[in-house]
Amino acid sequence: MQFSRFGEKFNRYAGITQLMNDLNEGLRTEGAIMLGGGNPAAIPEMLDYFHGVSTELLADGALIDAIANYDGPQGKSAFLKSLAGLLRETYGWDISERNISLTNGSQSAFFALFNLLAGEQTDGSFKKVLLPLAPEYIGYSDAGFDDGIFASCRPEIELLDDGQFKYHVDFDRLPLDDSIAAICVSRPTNPTGNVLTDAEVARLDAIARERGIPLILDNAYGTPFPNIIFEEVTPFWNDNTILCMSLSKLGLPGVRCGIVIANETVTQAMTNINGIVSLAPGSMGPAIANHMINTGKLLELSEQVIKPFYQARSQWALEELQRQITVPGFRVHKPEGAIFLWLWFEGLPISTKELYQRLKARGVLVVPGEYFFFGMPAEDNNWRHRQECIRMNYVQDEAKMLEGIAVIAEEVARAYAE
Template sequence: MKLSNRILDMQESPVRKLVPIATKVKKQGKKVLHLNIGQPDIKTPDVFMDAINAYDTSIIKYSFSQGEPTLINAIRDYFKRDDILFDEDDVIITNGGSEALTFTAIATCNFGDEILIPEPFYTNYNGFTKAVDVKLVPITTKAEEGFHLPSKNEITKLITDKTRAIMFSNPGNPTGTVLSDAEMEMIKEIALENNLYIISDEVYRGIAFDGLNSRSMGELDGIDENLIIIESVSKKFSACGARIGSILSKNKQLMKNILKLAQARLCVATLEQVGAAALYQLVPSYLESVKDEYEKRRDIVYETLNHIPGVVCEKPTGAFYVVAKLPVDNAEAFVIWLLEEFDVDGETIMLAPAEGFYATEGLGVDEVRIAYVLNSADMQRAMAILKQGLIAYNK
């Protein structure tokens, strides 16, 4: 039987494709510290389950296609803290940020259209866009430049009559880079001058270090028609399995049309929305404490990497990832070797090879993404394993 070209062209997730190897070695008794996936070990706040337990119903009914009003209003209040005001119909609840991104690609692009994106980028953007035959056009950024954007001129050179949007995650996955105010203004100018949507993936917003403030694009004036914000509880509230995200935009026409997609898939799980509403009502000090915890872990990772000869990496300033260039020819081969051949006292680590985070062929072959999602003690051991592993591998 035939399969579609779209599905055949789709890559396997580089974050998940080596999982069978990890599963095999774990069965053989090896302990694996997972730094390959953005699954934090921080406890989901109790209010999530408390709200679900207190939800009094005898039938788990379909929710509204747009989402539960209590959750929609909790998200509006979360943005209001930064003086960003959304109407009720400016928000649609989705199955994670993932579905928000898929809906956005479907609603903004025709087959063959293009979206500009700084690379390296969150690898599943490939999947969301490939599924609807949209091409990602990379704006290459470099480790040596802290993965900051190139000049406006460099970016506008990439715009064609098929370009529909500029998309990015801020703070960045996998780079850990937080956009500066000047970069945000530049994106706004490019979008306005070229009539592009701005798809601002803010699922890591608030996780920014060294006193930096990871601002929302929603704080900028004059882009109401262009701006689409992607939100999620997965990372900031350590609730990846809740699968609650949202799309926010003041472009009424766009939201009216995205609602058709939401209606076609009926609704998002009712109980998880109840829990998520409670998460968004947590006081800002909760998110501050989460940020402090990741900052501590960032320091452990960066300190170690900085002292390994041959490793190149800039200090990340947000999210919980770092991309590091390693002194190896092929990072994927090294990651597999770490799993299959190496251990320190029965324990090894799993990293994500970074090649799959790039659209440009040949980039990232010697790079890995490290997710610092484990507690400080585990991160310390993991980084010691990496250091010893590199020495042994290069012998």
């Protein structure tokens, strides 16, 4: 069979596909310790709550109404209105339902946004998305119809006390030229748990405005929901910002609901793309989230259940890692949010792809760090740091995490001793 250019591009076995396959296998393989994927934790209070909400929505007809009807291509109107109201009240942002569109998961929103802005332009020029801080979310890396749509660069590394470190945007290195069509950053960041400071966001916003390009902020883990963010930072939006959110990390990845908050031009473009690609985004997630807003539960559960759960768990995992892994050169990125810990083994004699294979052979799944450094200039190909980090989630139960951490500690010690 001959595939088209689109077919050749999207038929590849991408890093993200490998990750989702491992996640699927790991979740179904008896005894496997799945520290690799991005599935949110099964928080008992949240599962109970979703059980109750489903029963309630079934009883009052809203669930059947949602699954028996198409919404419009912009997404469920009732939810667009209630969410606009919530964001206006919570943050004072000047937005209405005309600034919000929904997608089938925020992953699809990024696919649409990147291809809307970057790649080959109608005038023959080629535009890119600047990722100001590598490592960045692996799920972006293969999303361009054209190859090579990302430009990124090394971050600054601040060494902190207690065996921790933190990445910062290195503004002097940013590959800023006329080929940049947008700036995009996840905040909190997958894979590192980094949260860009307010000053960094303000500076990126200023750069974006000066150049007349949008700033895309990926808020999949951020405020006001699911609120998996442990630093006091200011939520950010203005009409040059495209803020992407999701219901997934709230505990609802299966409903596939992404949310794009942007100016009316971008909202209209997303609506048009939805019509062509999917007719309409799915209705169940918005029906549940609308109910959560109307009953005041969305922010309450995010603040009182989700955030404390992840914060306590990340601290616990950090302490266990530091207790069990004793090799010199081991550091953890300061956990400031998201559902991952980013482990750095400075001077590791093997690549983390090799470490990944050795851990997988022992039933422990993590993600090798190499995947997250895409779009970097050729001069950084030999930057050792790219080969020295792994990402692990901390959402499994404590007994499994302890077992997994013990295996990582053993395999890393063996690698350093070789």
